[in-house]
Amino acid sequence: MTHWKLTLSYDGTPYSGWQVQPTLPTVQGRLASAIQHVTGEVVLPQGSGRTDAGVHALGQVASFSLTVPIPAENLRRALNRALPPSIRVLSVEEVQPEFHARHSAAGKTYEYRIFPRVPDGVDDRICSPMIAPFVWDCPWKLDLGLLQAAAGSVVGEHDFTSFAASDPDLATRSQADAESLEPHSEQRSNVRRIERSGWEERDGLYVYTVRGSGFLHHMVRNLVGTFVDIGAERLPVDAISGILAALDRSAAGPTAPARGLFLVEVEY
Template identity: 55%
Template sequence: MPDSQFQTDTAAHTFRLTLAYDGTDYFGWQIQPELRTIQGTLARVLRETIGEEALPQGSGRTDTGVHAVGQTASLTLKADIPADRLHRALNRRLPSAIRILTCEAVPEDFHARANVLNKTYEYRIFPRRTPGSREENICLPHVARYAWDCRWPLQLEPMQQAAAALIGTHDFSSFAARDPDRKRRAEESGEPLNNIRTIFASEWLHKDDLFVYRVTGTGFLHHMVRNIVGTCVEIGSGRIPSDSIPAILAAKKRDAAGATAPPQGLHMMQVIYRNDRPNTEEASA
C-alpha cells in the first residue's frame, strides 16, 4: 500500500535522481509492455510507494544488458514529500539491482534530456589472450557480467590511436545503428536527422586487468559507443588499420565501421548539465 503520510498538493514537485543499476536482467531503460525495464520498474515502485502514476524521464536510453553508474532521471509528483524521504522510500522498495544515489528537489522546468552539456560512458573489455601467447586468462563470473570477455589478442596502442582520432566534431553516421523511434520523432517534428556530435575526450586505459574505453561527448547515437568499441577491437586485433578512423567517418555508412560490441561491457558513468558548472566553456574544453 502507498504511504498515507505523503499528502498531495496542487503544485507540482520536480526531482532530479541519479541512478546506478545492473542492467543484466533488464530489457534496457525504456518501458516496454510485458518486459522488465529500469524505467518501468521505477514507475511501478513509485505507484506502490507514493500512489501516483508517474514516469521518470531518463537522460538517455540504455539498451538491454547495459549498466549505469550515473544515469540521471527527472520526476514530477503531486505528492508533497521532501527529497530525502522520497530517496529513502524508493530505495527501500527497489530491487537490489537498482539504486538511487542522489535525489534532490529542482525547478519545475528541469528535464533530464534538456540542457545536457556532456555525457561520459565507459566500456570494459577483459583481454582473454595476450598478443604472442597461446595461454588464456580466465574471466571470473563477477567480471563477466560487466565486461566483454574478448577472445582475440589486442594491441592497446593502435586502439588508442583510433580513439584519439574521434576527438572533435564529426558526423558519426558510420557508428550509428538504425533507430526507428528517433526517425519517427524527426518525421513528426519535420526536422532532419542530425548525426553530428562532438567528442571531448576519447581514450583507452589499461586498468585493473581490463582494457577500458572512456569517452565524453555532447551526446551519443544509438549503439554509437558499442560500434566505436567494436571498430577499435578490430583495429587492436589487426583486422583494420589503425589510421582508418578518418575514412570510416567520411564514409557516413554503417558498414564502413566494425561490428557492434556486446552490451554487458557498457556503463553510463556521468551526465553533466549546463547549470552544474559555473563556466560552461571550461566544462566543454
C-alpha cells in the same frame, strides 16, 4: 507540484533496457512502479538517455514531477526499499520546473570494459563469473597502443553516421514521445562533438572512456567494435577517418556486446 532529479545506478543485466516496454522488465518501468508504490502517483520518469538491454549505469539521471509532498531523503530511502537490488537511487534533489533529464544535459561520459584474454601472448586467463556480466570477454589479442591511437581519431566534431545504428523504436513512437526522448537539434543531425576518447589498462581490463555532447543509437558500442578490429590488426590504425567520411554504417566494425558498457555521468 515538486520537480525531482534522481541519480541512479543499475545492473542492466536483467532488464530489456531503460525504455518501458509492454510485458518486458525495464529500468524505467521498475522505477515508475516504485514511484507509484511510494507516492500513489502514476508518472513516467524521463531518463537522460535510453540505455539498451544489458547496458549498465553508474550515474543515470531521471526527472519527474509529483504533487505529493515528501522530503528528498525520505523519497530516496523509500524508493530504494521499493526497487529491486539491481537498481539503486544514489541521490534525490529538487529542481526547477524547466529541468529535463535529457533535454537539459550538456554532456555524457561512457565507459566500455574489455577483459583481454590473451594480452602479451598469455592465453590462459579466465574471465571470472563475478565480472563476466560487466565486461566483454574478448577472445582476440589486442594491441593497447593501436586502441589508443584509433580512439584519438574521433576527438572533435564529426558526423558519426557510420557509427550509428538505426533506432528501431522511433518508427513506432508518437511524435510527442519522440520529442520527449531526444532534443530537436539532435533528431536532425548525426554530428556530435567528442571531447575525450581514450583507452587505458585498469585492474587487468582494457577500459575505454568517452565524453561528448551526445551519442547516437549504438554509437559507443560501434566505436568500440571498430577499435577492437584495429587493435586486433584486422583494420589499419588510420581507418577511422575514412570510416567517418563514408557516412555508411557498413564501413565501420561490428557492434560490441552491451554488457561491457556503462553510462558513467551526465553533466548539466
